[in-house]
Amino acid sequence: MSIFKKIFGRKSSKPKVVEIEKEEVTVEDKKIIVEEKEIKNKTMSEKIKFTIDGKECLAERGQNVLDAALDNGIYIPYLCHVRGVKQAGSCRVCNVKVAGRTMTACTTPVAPGMEVENNTAELRELRLTIIEALFVEGNHFCPSCEKSGNCELQALAYHYQMMVPRFPYAFPQKKVEADNSKILIDRNRCVLCKRCIRSFKDENGKSYFAFTKRGHKLEISMDKEIAANLTDEKAQEIMDTCPVGALIKKEKGFDEPIGSRKFDKQAIGSDIKSVV
Protein backbone atom coordinates (compact mmCIF):
# COMPACT_ATOMS: atom_id res chain seq x y z
CA MET A 1 0.00 0.00 0.00
CA SER A 2 2.71 2.46 0.96
CA ILE A 3 4.64 1.80 -2.29
CA PHE A 4 1.57 2.62 -4.36
CA LYS A 5 1.00 5.74 -2.39
CA LYS A 6 4.54 6.89 -2.81
CA ILE A 7 4.42 6.24 -6.56
CA PHE A 8 1.10 7.96 -7.08
CA GLY A 9 1.97 10.67 -4.62
CA ARG A 10 5.04 11.65 -6.58
CA LYS A 11 2.97 12.04 -9.73
CA SER A 12 0.55 14.49 -8.20
CA SER A 13 0.61 16.41 -4.94
CA LYS A 14 -3.14 16.76 -4.63
CA PRO A 15 -4.08 13.09 -4.19
CA LYS A 16 -1.13 12.71 -1.82
CA VAL A 17 -2.58 15.17 0.66
CA VAL A 18 -5.98 13.53 0.46
CA GLU A 19 -4.47 10.11 0.99
CA ILE A 20 -2.56 11.20 4.08
CA GLU A 21 -5.58 12.90 5.57
CA LYS A 22 -7.72 9.82 5.00
CA GLU A 23 -5.14 7.54 6.56
CA GLU A 24 -4.87 9.73 9.64
CA VAL A 25 -8.63 9.87 10.06
CA THR A 26 -9.03 6.11 9.80
CA VAL A 27 -6.36 5.53 12.43
CA GLU A 28 -8.14 8.00 14.73
CA ASP A 29 -11.45 6.28 14.03
CA LYS A 30 -9.97 2.91 14.84
CA LYS A 31 -8.56 4.27 18.11
CA ILE A 32 -11.97 5.63 19.07
CA ILE A 33 -13.70 2.39 18.18
CA VAL A 34 -11.20 0.36 20.23
CA GLU A 35 -11.61 2.71 23.18
CA GLU A 36 -15.40 2.50 22.93
CA LYS A 37 -15.23 -1.28 22.86
CA GLU A 38 -13.04 -1.30 25.94
CA ILE A 39 -15.47 0.94 27.78
CA LYS A 40 -18.36 -1.25 26.66
CA ASN A 41 -16.61 -4.40 27.81
CA LYS A 42 -15.88 -2.82 31.16
CA THR A 43 -19.50 -1.79 31.67
CA MET A 44 -20.75 -5.16 30.44
CA SER A 45 -18.76 -6.94 33.12
CA GLU A 46 -19.66 -4.35 35.74
CA LYS A 47 -22.93 -5.25 37.38
CA ILE A 48 -25.76 -2.83 38.06
CA LYS A 49 -26.68 -2.11 41.65
CA PHE A 50 -30.33 -2.09 42.65
CA THR A 51 -32.36 -3.00 45.74
CA ILE A 52 -35.20 -5.42 46.51
CA ASP A 53 -37.03 -4.55 49.73
CA GLY A 54 -34.00 -2.50 50.72
CA LYS A 55 -31.54 -5.35 50.20
CA GLU A 56 -28.62 -4.49 47.89
CA CYS A 57 -28.58 -6.65 44.77
CA LEU A 58 -26.44 -6.93 41.66
CA ALA A 59 -27.73 -7.62 38.16
CA GLU A 60 -26.29 -8.11 34.71
CA ARG A 61 -27.00 -5.28 32.30
CA GLY A 62 -30.27 -5.98 30.52
CA GLN A 63 -31.30 -8.70 32.95
CA ASN A 64 -34.94 -8.74 34.05
CA VAL A 65 -35.88 -8.11 37.69
CA LEU A 66 -37.16 -11.67 38.25
CA ASP A 67 -34.00 -13.46 37.06
CA ALA A 68 -31.83 -10.95 38.91
CA ALA A 69 -33.78 -11.52 42.12
CA LEU A 70 -33.44 -15.29 41.80
CA ASP A 71 -29.67 -14.87 41.20
CA ASN A 72 -29.49 -12.83 44.39
CA GLY A 73 -31.30 -15.52 46.36
CA ILE A 74 -34.57 -13.60 46.59
CA TYR A 75 -37.78 -15.39 45.67
CA ILE A 76 -40.37 -13.52 43.67
CA PRO A 77 -43.35 -15.86 43.10
CA TYR A 78 -44.07 -16.57 39.42
CA LEU A 79 -46.03 -18.96 37.27
CA CYS A 80 -45.45 -18.27 33.56
CA HIS A 81 -41.71 -17.56 33.62
CA VAL A 82 -39.12 -20.08 32.38
CA ARG A 83 -35.46 -19.12 32.60
CA GLY A 84 -33.86 -18.64 29.21
CA VAL A 85 -37.19 -18.46 27.42
CA LYS A 86 -38.67 -15.21 26.14
CA GLN A 87 -40.82 -13.63 28.84
CA ALA A 88 -44.55 -13.17 28.37
CA GLY A 89 -45.73 -11.46 31.56
CA SER A 90 -48.96 -13.38 31.16
CA CYS A 91 -49.66 -14.69 34.66
CA ARG A 92 -49.01 -11.42 36.54
CA VAL A 93 -48.04 -13.34 39.69
CA CYS A 94 -44.52 -11.83 39.73
CA ASN A 95 -45.92 -8.31 40.13
CA VAL A 96 -43.50 -6.04 41.99
CA LYS A 97 -43.69 -2.34 42.76
CA VAL A 98 -41.16 0.13 41.39
CA ALA A 99 -41.55 3.87 42.07
CA GLY A 100 -45.15 3.38 43.11
CA ARG A 101 -46.18 1.41 40.03
CA THR A 102 -46.87 -2.31 39.86
CA MET A 103 -45.14 -4.14 37.02
CA THR A 104 -44.27 -7.72 36.20
CA ALA A 105 -40.73 -8.53 37.36
CA CYS A 106 -40.15 -10.90 34.44
CA THR A 107 -40.64 -8.24 31.75
CA THR A 108 -38.96 -5.31 33.53
CA PRO A 109 -35.22 -4.86 32.94
CA VAL A 110 -33.18 -3.83 35.93
CA ALA A 111 -32.12 -0.17 35.90
CA PRO A 112 -29.27 1.22 38.02
CA GLY A 113 -30.49 2.31 41.46
CA MET A 114 -33.92 0.76 40.95
CA GLU A 115 -35.80 0.25 44.22
CA VAL A 116 -38.01 -2.82 43.94
CA GLU A 117 -40.72 -3.70 46.45
CA ASN A 118 -41.36 -7.44 46.60
CA ASN A 119 -42.41 -8.99 49.89
CA THR A 120 -44.92 -6.38 51.08
CA ALA A 121 -48.40 -7.00 52.49
CA GLU A 122 -49.93 -5.20 49.51
CA LEU A 123 -48.12 -7.31 46.90
CA ARG A 124 -48.74 -10.55 48.78
CA GLU A 125 -52.44 -9.71 48.75
CA LEU A 126 -52.34 -8.83 45.06
CA ARG A 127 -50.61 -12.11 44.17
CA LEU A 128 -52.99 -14.17 46.30
CA THR A 129 -55.91 -12.46 44.55
CA ILE A 130 -54.50 -13.49 41.17
CA ILE A 131 -54.00 -17.08 42.34
CA GLU A 132 -57.55 -17.21 43.69
CA ALA A 133 -58.85 -15.87 40.38
CA LEU A 134 -56.93 -18.59 38.51
CA PHE A 135 -58.48 -21.25 40.75
CA VAL A 136 -62.07 -20.16 40.08
CA GLU A 137 -61.52 -19.46 36.36
CA GLY A 138 -60.60 -23.06 35.57
CA ASN A 139 -61.77 -26.42 36.83
CA HIS A 140 -59.00 -27.29 39.27
CA PHE A 141 -59.97 -30.56 40.91
CA CYS A 142 -56.76 -31.10 42.84
CA PRO A 143 -57.70 -34.47 44.39
CA SER A 144 -58.12 -36.06 40.95
CA CYS A 145 -55.21 -34.36 39.17
CA GLU A 146 -52.06 -36.26 38.18
CA LYS A 147 -49.98 -33.12 38.74
CA SER A 148 -51.21 -32.56 42.31
CA GLY A 149 -48.21 -32.19 44.62
CA ASN A 150 -45.99 -31.13 41.71
CA CYS A 151 -48.28 -28.33 40.50
CA GLU A 152 -46.91 -24.81 40.71
CA LEU A 153 -50.32 -23.14 40.89
CA GLN A 154 -51.23 -25.38 43.83
CA ALA A 155 -47.81 -24.76 45.40
CA LEU A 156 -48.37 -21.00 45.20
CA ALA A 157 -51.72 -21.44 46.94
CA TYR A 158 -49.92 -23.46 49.65
CA HIS A 159 -47.26 -20.75 49.83
CA TYR A 160 -49.94 -18.20 50.71
CA GLN A 161 -52.02 -20.75 52.69
CA MET A 162 -55.05 -20.10 50.53
CA MET A 163 -58.02 -21.68 52.31
CA VAL A 164 -60.69 -20.74 49.78
CA PRO A 165 -60.85 -18.40 46.78
CA ARG A 166 -62.90 -15.29 47.51
CA PHE A 167 -64.58 -15.37 44.08
CA PRO A 168 -67.49 -17.53 42.91
CA TYR A 169 -66.47 -20.63 40.96
CA ALA A 170 -67.03 -20.28 37.23
CA PHE A 171 -66.97 -24.00 36.31
CA PRO A 172 -66.25 -23.15 32.65
CA GLN A 173 -66.85 -25.68 29.89
CA LYS A 174 -63.49 -26.90 28.62
CA LYS A 175 -62.48 -29.72 26.33
CA VAL A 176 -60.05 -32.51 27.03
CA GLU A 177 -58.01 -33.62 24.04
CA ALA A 178 -56.80 -37.18 24.40
CA ASP A 179 -56.27 -38.27 20.80
CA ASN A 180 -52.52 -37.67 20.83
CA SER A 181 -50.55 -40.81 21.60
CA LYS A 182 -48.15 -39.26 24.12
CA ILE A 183 -49.72 -36.09 25.55
CA LEU A 184 -53.08 -35.50 27.18
CA ILE A 185 -54.29 -31.90 26.90
CA ASP A 186 -56.70 -31.08 29.74
CA ARG A 187 -57.84 -27.50 29.22
CA ASN A 188 -59.81 -27.55 32.48
CA ARG A 189 -56.49 -27.05 34.25
CA CYS A 190 -54.81 -24.68 31.78
CA VAL A 191 -53.95 -21.20 33.09
CA LEU A 192 -52.97 -19.89 29.62
CA CYS A 193 -49.45 -19.00 30.75
CA LYS A 194 -47.93 -19.72 27.30
CA ARG A 195 -45.04 -21.65 28.82
CA CYS A 196 -45.53 -24.51 26.35
CA ILE A 197 -45.90 -22.18 23.38
CA ARG A 198 -42.69 -20.33 24.21
CA SER A 199 -40.60 -23.30 25.34
CA PHE A 200 -41.09 -25.93 22.66
CA LYS A 201 -40.05 -25.14 19.10
CA ASP A 202 -38.93 -27.31 16.20
CA GLU A 203 -35.69 -26.83 14.20
CA ASN A 204 -37.34 -24.06 12.15
CA GLY A 205 -38.42 -22.14 15.24
CA LYS A 206 -42.08 -23.09 14.89
CA SER A 207 -43.91 -23.71 18.16
CA TYR A 208 -45.32 -27.13 19.04
CA PHE A 209 -48.24 -25.38 20.69
CA ALA A 210 -50.40 -22.40 19.79
CA PHE A 211 -53.33 -20.43 21.06
CA THR A 212 -56.55 -21.06 19.18
CA LYS A 213 -59.88 -19.22 19.46
CA ARG A 214 -60.20 -15.82 21.12
CA GLY A 215 -61.36 -14.10 24.31
CA HIS A 216 -62.80 -16.35 27.01
CA LYS A 217 -62.70 -19.25 24.56
CA LEU A 218 -58.92 -18.98 24.21
CA GLU A 219 -57.23 -22.35 24.53
CA ILE A 220 -53.96 -24.16 23.78
CA SER A 221 -53.71 -26.61 20.92
CA MET A 222 -50.87 -28.83 19.80
CA ASP A 223 -49.57 -29.44 16.30
CA LYS A 224 -51.00 -32.85 15.36
CA GLU A 225 -47.99 -33.97 13.34
CA ILE A 226 -45.51 -33.08 16.07
CA ALA A 227 -47.74 -34.67 18.70
CA ALA A 228 -47.84 -37.92 16.72
CA ASN A 229 -44.04 -38.13 16.59
CA LEU A 230 -43.14 -37.19 20.17
CA THR A 231 -40.53 -39.21 22.05
CA ASP A 232 -41.21 -40.27 25.63
CA GLU A 233 -38.46 -37.95 26.88
CA LYS A 234 -39.96 -34.95 25.09
CA ALA A 235 -43.42 -35.78 26.41
CA GLN A 236 -42.00 -35.89 29.94
CA GLU A 237 -40.22 -32.58 29.37
CA ILE A 238 -43.49 -31.01 28.19
CA MET A 239 -45.33 -32.30 31.26
CA ASP A 240 -42.62 -30.99 33.58
CA THR A 241 -42.62 -27.58 31.89
CA CYS A 242 -46.38 -27.09 32.28
CA PRO A 243 -46.84 -25.38 35.67
CA VAL A 244 -50.24 -27.06 36.12
CA GLY A 245 -51.72 -30.37 35.01
CA ALA A 246 -52.90 -29.22 31.57
CA LEU A 247 -50.24 -31.24 29.71
CA ILE A 248 -49.96 -34.76 31.06
CA LYS A 249 -47.70 -37.51 29.75
CA LYS A 250 -49.95 -40.41 28.94
CA GLU A 251 -49.77 -43.77 30.68
CA LYS A 252 -47.96 -42.26 33.63
CA GLY A 253 -50.04 -40.42 36.29
CA PHE A 254 -49.96 -40.84 40.07
CA ASP A 255 -46.59 -42.59 40.22
CA GLU A 256 -45.28 -40.58 43.17
CA PRO A 257 -46.82 -41.31 46.58
CA ILE A 258 -48.33 -38.47 48.63
CA GLY A 259 -45.63 -37.18 50.94
CA SER A 260 -42.70 -37.48 48.53
CA ARG A 261 -43.88 -35.14 45.79
CA LYS A 262 -42.15 -31.86 45.02
CA PHE A 263 -44.25 -29.49 47.13
CA ASP A 264 -45.54 -31.87 49.81
CA LYS A 265 -43.03 -30.82 52.44
CA GLN A 266 -41.07 -28.03 50.76
CA ALA A 267 -42.69 -24.74 49.88
CA ILE A 268 -42.21 -23.35 46.38
CA GLY A 269 -39.24 -20.96 46.31
CA SER A 270 -37.76 -22.27 49.55
CA ASP A 271 -34.77 -23.64 47.63
CA ILE A 272 -34.09 -20.16 46.23
CA LYS A 273 -34.06 -18.53 49.65
CA SER A 274 -31.34 -20.91 50.77
CA VAL A 275 -29.09 -19.92 47.83
CA VAL A 276 -28.12 -16.57 49.44
Added chain:
Amino acid sequence: MSKAIVATTSLAGCFGCHMSLLDIDERILKLIELVEFNKSPIDDIKTFTKQCDVGLIEGGCCNSENVHVLKEFRKNCKILISVGECAIMGGLPAMRNNIPVEECIQEAYLDGPTVGNNTDKILPNDDELPMILDKVYPCHEIVKIDYHLPGCPPRADLLWEALVALLTGNELKLPYEVVKFD
Protein backbone atom coordinates in the same frame (compact mmCIF):
# COMPACT_ATOMS: atom_id res chain seq x y z
CA MET B 1 -66.03 -24.05 81.43
CA SER B 2 -69.02 -25.63 79.74
CA LYS B 3 -68.29 -27.84 76.80
CA ALA B 4 -68.69 -26.43 73.31
CA ILE B 5 -71.38 -28.18 71.28
CA VAL B 6 -70.35 -29.50 67.88
CA ALA B 7 -72.53 -30.77 65.05
CA THR B 8 -71.23 -32.44 61.89
CA THR B 9 -72.73 -33.61 58.61
CA SER B 10 -71.76 -35.06 55.28
CA LEU B 11 -73.60 -33.56 52.31
CA ALA B 12 -72.32 -34.53 48.83
CA GLY B 13 -69.21 -36.06 50.38
CA CYS B 14 -67.69 -39.49 50.93
CA PHE B 15 -67.30 -39.41 54.74
CA GLY B 16 -63.54 -39.22 54.22
CA CYS B 17 -63.40 -35.96 56.18
CA HIS B 18 -65.22 -37.60 59.09
CA MET B 19 -62.70 -40.45 58.91
CA SER B 20 -59.91 -37.87 59.00
CA LEU B 21 -61.47 -36.37 62.16
CA LEU B 22 -61.20 -39.81 63.76
CA ASP B 23 -57.58 -39.89 62.58
CA ILE B 24 -56.61 -37.54 65.43
CA ASP B 25 -55.92 -40.81 67.29
CA GLU B 26 -55.66 -40.57 71.09
CA ARG B 27 -56.42 -36.85 70.96
CA ILE B 28 -60.05 -37.92 70.54
CA LEU B 29 -60.09 -38.37 74.35
CA LYS B 30 -59.06 -34.73 74.73
CA LEU B 31 -61.67 -33.77 72.13
CA ILE B 32 -64.40 -35.39 74.20
CA GLU B 33 -63.24 -33.31 77.18
CA LEU B 34 -63.48 -30.17 75.04
CA VAL B 35 -66.72 -30.74 73.16
CA GLU B 36 -70.11 -32.39 73.22
CA PHE B 37 -71.51 -33.70 69.94
CA ASN B 38 -75.05 -32.94 68.86
CA LYS B 39 -76.46 -33.74 65.40
CA SER B 40 -73.73 -35.83 63.83
CA PRO B 41 -73.14 -39.22 62.21
CA ILE B 42 -70.57 -39.79 64.98
CA ASP B 43 -73.25 -40.15 67.68
CA ASP B 44 -76.13 -40.76 65.25
CA ILE B 45 -78.26 -37.86 66.52
CA LYS B 46 -80.48 -37.13 63.49
CA THR B 47 -81.98 -33.75 64.38
CA PHE B 48 -80.72 -30.74 66.29
CA THR B 49 -81.75 -30.91 69.96
CA LYS B 50 -80.12 -27.61 70.91
CA GLN B 51 -78.20 -24.65 69.55
CA CYS B 52 -74.63 -25.58 68.63
CA ASP B 53 -71.41 -23.62 68.76
CA VAL B 54 -69.63 -25.19 65.82
CA GLY B 55 -70.92 -26.96 62.71
CA LEU B 56 -68.55 -28.96 60.53
CA ILE B 57 -69.77 -29.39 56.96
CA GLU B 58 -68.35 -32.07 54.73
CA GLY B 59 -69.33 -32.15 51.05
CA GLY B 60 -70.93 -29.63 48.71
CA CYS B 61 -74.58 -29.28 47.70
CA CYS B 62 -75.70 -31.53 44.85
CA ASN B 63 -79.41 -31.84 45.67
CA SER B 64 -82.27 -30.10 47.48
CA GLU B 65 -81.76 -32.18 50.63
CA ASN B 66 -78.14 -30.98 50.92
CA VAL B 67 -79.34 -27.38 50.69
CA HIS B 68 -82.00 -28.02 53.33
CA VAL B 69 -79.52 -29.61 55.77
CA LEU B 70 -76.98 -26.87 55.16
CA LYS B 71 -79.56 -24.17 55.90
CA GLU B 72 -80.57 -26.04 59.08
CA PHE B 73 -76.92 -26.02 60.13
CA ARG B 74 -76.67 -22.30 59.49
CA LYS B 75 -79.73 -21.72 61.66
CA ASN B 76 -78.52 -23.93 64.51
CA CYS B 77 -74.78 -23.28 64.59
CA LYS B 78 -72.96 -20.12 65.61
CA ILE B 79 -69.91 -20.96 63.52
CA LEU B 80 -69.94 -23.01 60.33
CA ILE B 81 -66.78 -24.58 58.93
CA SER B 82 -66.45 -25.99 55.43
CA VAL B 83 -64.32 -29.10 55.78
CA GLY B 84 -62.60 -30.55 52.73
CA GLU B 85 -62.44 -29.84 49.01
CA CYS B 86 -66.05 -30.88 48.32
CA ALA B 87 -67.50 -28.39 50.80
CA ILE B 88 -65.11 -25.70 49.56
CA MET B 89 -65.37 -26.09 45.79
CA GLY B 90 -67.74 -28.98 45.09
CA GLY B 91 -64.92 -31.48 44.79
CA LEU B 92 -65.21 -34.60 42.68
CA PRO B 93 -69.06 -34.48 42.53
CA ALA B 94 -68.65 -31.07 40.85
CA MET B 95 -66.92 -32.72 37.91
CA ARG B 96 -70.45 -33.14 36.56
CA ASN B 97 -70.86 -29.35 36.44
CA ASN B 98 -69.83 -29.27 32.79
CA ILE B 99 -72.30 -31.97 31.79
CA PRO B 100 -76.01 -31.16 31.41
CA VAL B 101 -78.15 -32.78 34.19
CA GLU B 102 -80.22 -34.56 31.54
CA GLU B 103 -77.11 -36.30 30.20
CA CYS B 104 -75.99 -37.24 33.72
CA ILE B 105 -79.34 -38.88 34.51
CA GLN B 106 -79.43 -40.57 31.10
CA GLU B 107 -76.00 -42.09 31.77
CA ALA B 108 -76.75 -43.06 35.37
CA TYR B 109 -80.14 -44.71 34.85
CA LEU B 110 -80.41 -45.64 31.17
CA ASP B 111 -77.21 -45.82 29.11
CA GLY B 112 -74.46 -46.51 31.65
CA PRO B 113 -72.54 -49.80 31.37
CA THR B 114 -73.63 -50.81 34.89
CA VAL B 115 -77.34 -50.22 34.23
CA GLY B 116 -78.64 -53.80 34.26
CA ASN B 117 -82.38 -54.32 34.09
CA ASN B 118 -84.01 -50.91 33.86
CA THR B 119 -86.05 -52.16 30.90
CA ASP B 120 -88.98 -49.89 31.78
CA LYS B 121 -86.60 -46.95 31.56
CA ILE B 122 -87.64 -45.62 34.97
CA LEU B 123 -86.07 -42.36 36.10
CA PRO B 124 -86.18 -41.40 39.80
CA ASN B 125 -89.18 -39.09 40.06
CA ASP B 126 -90.77 -39.30 43.49
CA ASP B 127 -91.72 -36.46 45.81
CA GLU B 128 -89.88 -38.25 48.61
CA LEU B 129 -86.62 -38.10 46.70
CA PRO B 130 -84.54 -34.91 46.79
CA MET B 131 -84.27 -33.07 43.49
CA ILE B 132 -80.86 -32.97 41.85
CA LEU B 133 -79.48 -29.41 41.42
CA ASP B 134 -78.36 -27.99 38.07
CA LYS B 135 -74.80 -28.21 39.32
CA VAL B 136 -72.89 -28.97 42.51
CA TYR B 137 -72.43 -25.85 44.63
CA PRO B 138 -69.71 -25.04 47.15
CA CYS B 139 -71.30 -24.52 50.60
CA HIS B 140 -70.25 -20.87 50.83
CA GLU B 141 -72.24 -20.11 47.68
CA ILE B 142 -75.43 -21.27 49.47
CA VAL B 143 -75.01 -19.96 53.05
CA LYS B 144 -72.43 -17.89 54.91
CA ILE B 145 -69.49 -20.06 55.91
CA ASP B 146 -67.14 -18.73 58.58
CA TYR B 147 -64.02 -20.83 58.06
CA HIS B 148 -62.61 -23.20 55.46
CA LEU B 149 -60.30 -26.16 56.04
CA PRO B 150 -59.02 -27.52 52.70
CA GLY B 151 -57.77 -31.02 51.97
CA CYS B 152 -59.02 -34.27 50.52
CA PRO B 153 -59.38 -35.11 53.32
CA PRO B 154 -58.08 -32.25 55.51
CA ARG B 155 -55.16 -33.58 57.54
CA ALA B 156 -56.15 -34.72 61.04
CA ASP B 157 -53.63 -32.20 62.41
CA LEU B 158 -55.34 -29.39 60.54
CA LEU B 159 -58.77 -30.34 61.91
CA TRP B 160 -57.39 -30.72 65.43
CA GLU B 161 -55.34 -27.52 65.45
CA ALA B 162 -58.19 -25.50 63.95
CA LEU B 163 -60.79 -26.85 66.39
CA VAL B 164 -58.56 -26.34 69.43
CA ALA B 165 -57.63 -22.81 68.33
CA LEU B 166 -61.29 -21.99 67.80
CA LEU B 167 -62.43 -23.43 71.13
CA THR B 168 -59.60 -21.99 73.19
CA GLY B 169 -59.46 -18.66 71.38
CA ASN B 170 -55.77 -19.03 70.60
CA GLU B 171 -54.17 -17.83 67.41
CA LEU B 172 -53.98 -20.49 64.71
CA LYS B 173 -50.51 -20.94 63.25
CA LEU B 174 -50.42 -23.71 60.72
CA PRO B 175 -47.26 -25.46 59.57
CA TYR B 176 -46.75 -25.71 55.81
CA GLU B 177 -47.45 -29.46 55.64
CA VAL B 178 -51.03 -29.36 56.92
CA VAL B 179 -52.67 -27.15 54.31
CA LYS B 180 -53.04 -29.36 51.24
CA PHE B 181 -55.68 -29.71 48.55
CA ASP B 182 -55.44 -33.48 48.12
